[in-house]
Amino acid sequence: MKHKVNHKLLQIRDLKKYYPVTAGIFSRHVGDIKAVDGVTFDISEGEIIGLVGESGCGKSTLGKTIPRLEEPTSGKILYRGTDVTGLDKKGLRELRREIQLIFQDPDASLDPRMTVGDSICEPLIIHNIGDEKKRMHRVADLMEQVGLESGQANLYPHEFSGGQKQRIGIARALAMNPRLIIADEPVSALDVSIQAQILNLMMDIQEKFGLAYLFIAHDLSVIRHMAHRVVIMYLGKIVELSNKKELFERPLHPYTEALLSAVPSFKHKDKDRILLRGDVPSPLNPPSGCHFHPRCHRVLPICSQVEPELAELSKGHFVSCHLYKSS
């Protein structure tokens, strides 16, 4: 039993992150933006979880809350059994060696006034690893692993293309030998021909080091390529969670159905498209009941009144929808 617990790298339990909204000169608390509202799932060692949702669904906030770059409002984040939410400064520092982030915009995540070698080296200095000579070797080694030349370490970010900058971001994340990498839309800012290169690199690294990824993206084709399991989020909540094969072949939640059918594809041009009405509602004032009901094409009378619970329909396939009342 104990072995099984250790197998889970990260367990997220009912995680909530609310941003208070204030008004007036006394900053009266008038409401909350429920960016992440009761999210529960696990990441195993070496597993790639794809996290999908439209902008504003809370996927990036979730990614930032795990290494506590954002303080969670409530809930538990267990990393190898220890609760991250209770860690002190020293504990956090240890944790952040093991959990690294890759950001969407490689331009914004690199300091333009530091050479890329210094940028990759910075985490090593912060965590006081090795002496200067060893660090230099490590930087050269990392750069080669991500397909750059070690001689390029003295160049500045503007001398690289977007794809190369993302490689530098990956090298920096790898510097600490992490166990989990949270990649927040790592390829969405890149050109298609470069996207494929970066995705391949991320797959190679994952295999080589047995890393776990939390891969955040809005592009379902990228997720299908990368992930083992997929989490679909809508307005701060998980609406469906399943292994990849089942999710793409047999989506249950109407939102997942719509997302899948909205992806333009040249393989099935004449498929029936489920066109969602309207936009994602404001998270400040989400619809009652199931948050998705105003846009749902299979809405029931109960949907606007009662919020559905996330339930396991078949093994490992969770869905939060009234259509599938467990009988």
Added chain:
Amino acid sequence: MNNVILKVSQLKTYFFTRRGVVKAVDGVEFELRRGECLCLVGESGCGKTVTALSILRLFDSPPGKIVDGQISYDSLNLTKCSSKQMRKIRGKDIAIVFQEAQSALNPVLTIGDQITEQIKLHLSLDYNRTRDRAMTLLSEMGIPSAERVMSYYPHQLSGGMKQRVLIAMSLSCDPQILIADEPTTAVDVTIKAQILDIFRELKAKRQMSTIFITHDLAVVAEIGDRAVVMYGGKDVETAPVSEIISTPRHPYTIGLIDCLPDTSKSTGRLTSIPGTTPNPLEMPQGCTFHPRCPRVMKICSQQEPPETAISKEHKVSCYLYT
């Protein structure tokens, strides 16, 4: 040929910067037919946006300049028109929808002000009819309660709504040609599907001639009739969309299609095009794609490939087919 509404031939738009000459568009050729949706496809820096801006002459000059070529529209050569003439054409005959709806709208003017501005300028209608026209357009774009939206400021609308407002605005003077510059890039998938639907409807209902600029081949497959694939400031392949997708000829087009992860399958590694898009200041000699090309030959680095016709509708610039 009355069927062709706009013809771009040997267009060259260069930018003369301090660091050198950027040949953003270097000999692009295509024609837009009446009622069709022509897609310009390519990655960033391939010159697709500058091509669109050249048609309307909307780039900054200096540093930009159309150094050669013709853009023929309605017996006019747009490259030679005076700025006064161009001002009459912009918005009225040829309209454009920009990529980032957020920055294309003025944050301190209401939506109503911004839509009616163009109508007032070109159509000289009275106040009520101008407003009516704007509201009809907004509701045609699927914006609920158009009257209320007229008094909104851009920040009060979501990304998808802003994009619809922009499309409504571009249609306000019944243009002959609509240029859409990546209108689906900055929006979510579900909104993207809605926007593509609007364009599909425009074509069906108004027989709009559209130049649709995108980097997304899947989008091209969804709405395009014909496509021009661009690389390094040149058109490398022109063909009907179905042919581009079923039998692409240029190694770049083949690479672009192969490197797309497809939702309908999940396999191991993706095929990728090696290297990166070239630095516009130092375009490679000969065929601009040759340093990345998997089927490169000796001649490719020496001479620019001529355009070869595979069939009447399918043209490709590559030495493999000469």
